[in-house]
Amino acid sequence: MAQTKVGGVVYDDLGETVAFANVVFPNSSEGTITNDNGRFYLQSDNSFDSIEVSFIGYKTQVIKLNAKVSLDLTITLETETASLDEVVVYTGKTSKKNNPAIDILRKVWENRRKNGLAQFKQYQYDKYEKLEFDMNTIDSAMINSKLFRGMEFIFDYADTSRVTGKTYLPIFINESLAKVYGDNQLNKKKEDVKANKNSGFSNNQTIIAFVKDLYNDIDVYDRYLKFFDKSFASPVGKAGIDTYNYVLRDTALVDGVESYNIIYYPRRKNELTFKGDFWVAAESYAIKEINMQATKSANINWVKEIYIEQEFDVLNDSLFLITRDYFMSDFALNKKEKSKGIYGKRTTLYDNYQFDIEKPADFYKRRVNDFDPEVYNRDEAYWDQNRLEKLNKDEKQIYVMLDTLKKNKKFKRLYNLGTILASGYYEMDGYDIGPIFSIFGFNDVEGLRLRAGGRTFFTSNDPWRIEGYTAYGFRDDKFKYGISGKALLDKRSRLTVYAGNRRDVEQLGASLTNTNDVLGRSLASSALISAGNNNRLSNINLSTVGVSFEPVYNFEIRLNGSYRTIETANPGVFSLDYLDPDTGEVSGEVKQSAITLTTTYTPGRKMSNYGVDRTLINEGAYPILYMNYTKGIKDLLNSDFNYDKFSFYYSHPFQIGAFGRLTARVEAGKTFGTVPLSLLNVVPGNQTYFNIQGTFNTMDFYEFVTDQYATIHLDHNFNGRLFSRIPGLRDLQLRELVGIKAVYGTISDENRAINRSGLMYRAPEDVYWEYSAGIGNIFKILRIDVSFRGSYNFLPDARSMAITGSFGFSF
Known part of the structure; x- marks a missing residue:
């Protein structure tokens, strides 16, 4: 239902693509950064008639939009001649000294334990997680291919990614509800699953468990963030200064909190790094929002895109707690722009935080067998009452489409072939x-x-x-x-x-x-x-x-x-x-x-x-x-x-x-x-x-x-x-x-x-x-x-x- 969709490629005046350029909707906190090849995609639920494109060493460009959907823009940035005296600025490298962005980052490190769950003896909260897998880069050649002959109806359910702008088709969805308990004194944590529901490969617990293991919870304050069995340097962690360039872009109110906006991008290619930006609350130095997109040159196989968003809420003047975590990855055979692949998307919502409710130590002891059939058989009324975020119309249709697909004879044959190769x-x-x-x-x-x-x-x-x-x-x-x-x-x-x-x-x-x-x-x-x-x-x-x-x-x-x-x-x-x-x-x-x-x-x-x-x-x-x-x-x-x-x-x-x-x-x-x-x-x-x-x-x-x-x-x-x-x-x-x-x-x-x-x-x-x-x-x-x-x-x-x-x- 987005009102504005825009995408394209950013070049410099020599015809070279500009990686990590900043693209925003003017007078808003909505923006993105171009990838390694200068390409970007940005969408908003609001209506905008222009975008602003900027990068260190170049003149800022404001581009008028002639339509609500403009996906093939070509933008050229002119060199800022005043910056030519500073070679470091011109090449995109930022100084580690006298850099206000890094000064703010050091304050973030100093205050990290004062802003979250670590300041309490015990904590508990509700957690809702939604996992979705989609085939992406859907085109006419795929729709008309022999592989999908007899299953053409599934393409009526295709949609467009808000991150990449590519057309995708859902093939798997899983939802789970849980109550999470933790004790910082005992250093224990327990997740009590209340409900689990899925469609697609609904009986395959191994696929569900494997997918969940890919998307472990991360703490952006950690030095390194581990997923896909790799350690990425966190842009907010202490390893960041030697890994990233930081630029203080703006100061603005975010949900009523005065915040600093910092852009970051990697100092070197081929390392396990991100690019993106984050907002830091001015008084508490807590992360308010952050988005992280893995660079295409990162040494990781079978994954073309990794995109992460996290949002934090203010419970009082100093307490910032995560409320939303979005993780998207694009699995593909190669990293070419037009290669087809599979989106893996996880959305996690957190709510109903409670603190200092002590539980006995035995409460956190994990049971050898924690399978409860009732967890997997909750009725729709239970889900409607307990979901932390209601399913939109398209997501509800995913269940309908996948349940229909499983009855299709050709799909059954393809699924059985995949099972033989896997097992x-x-x-x-x-x-x-x-x-x-x-x-x-x-x-x-x-x-x-x-x-x-x-x-x-x-x-x-x-x-x-x-x-x-x-x-x-x-x-x-x-x-x-x-x-x-x-x-x-x-x-x-x-x-x-x-x-x-x-x-x-x-x-x-x-x-x-x-x-x-x-x-x-x-x-x-x-x-x-x-x-x-x-x-x-x-x-x-x-x-x-x-x-x-x-x-x-x-x-x-x-x-x-x-x-x-x-x-x-x-x-x-x-x-x-x-x-x-x-x-x-x-x-x-x-x-x-x-x-x-x-x-x-x-x-x-x-x-x-x-x-x-x-x-x-x-x-x-x-x-x-x-x-x-x-x-x-x-x-x-x-x-x-x-x-x-x-x-x-x-x-x-x-x-x-x-x-x-x-x-x-x-x-x-x-x-x-x-x-x-x-x-x-x-x-x-x-x-x-x-x-x-x-x-x-x-x-x-x-x-x-x-x-x-x-x-x-x-x-x-x-x-x-x-x-x-x-x-x-x-x-x-x-x-x-x-x-x-x-x-x-x-x-x-x-x-x-x-x-x-x-x-x-x-x-x-x-x-x-x-x-x-x-x-x-x-x-x-x-x-x-x-x-x-x-x-x-x-x-x-x-x-x-x-x-x-x-x-x-x-x-």
């Missing part, structure tokens, strides 16, 4: 076939390997599930299989029982942290992606039964018993022989019963779905603390050995502001007792061409064997911080990667003495280490690392260098 399973009624990406394999023992599998699947919240597969190797002429079942007995504590059996060929030396997952298979077991000989494979027959539960959210305890037999899968080439201490005879097969207790703590982990299986939302974004104790029991089910094994690992990702992300991983373990090679800790080498977490890229399988060990892995991604400052490289948006890994370990004389495998045990007693450098974000999906061996280069056939890579989609 890897082909869905049937009550049963899924897959994973389809595991059908083919190859290794030195099996030759060509074909695999077929499936799982029961009625809904994403099934309380029980059965999974299985069968595989056949054409070289060894053998069938393999795996089958497992699990059932969720108690949702509140996630008490789960499980059991399974697997007979297969596997590469044992691929991980220090062993599990009893009967359906798991290491990437190292395939020779299709291996360097050198990959023939040290084993036949595994594993049976397991166990129970798991979560006494505290994201803290899992697992107890299971297992029985397995292990023998070489490649006789004459690879041996697992050992001297039996009781009989004095040489044996090649191990039969072992064991009981294992495992605890896993994952603070910050986010999951979706509430059945026996859940989907991880934020992989790699949280710490992991894992501890394991295994007791081997001799003679139980004819078991061969008594032993005790402890293992531990801790992984933690650290976001280091503008300098990227460091991931640190520490592992340690010890085996008490005399055991053969198949029960020892083989330091995991990596003979594949792919990056495998926790392995050493220049080490071969079974190169080092230990019964006690400690390792450290440090990997850092600079996210393009260095390349962004090198002409010729910055436009490629590559990312620098460095890493270092080390392991120390020993092996006892007793374990050496029973070895009859022909493999000379070697432990890294002098510390084995390697270092790596790499380039990521090649074509936005490829990473290549070059690793160099730092020690034990004297060994025969030692690989001094290894090249590995990986594919993946990341922002």
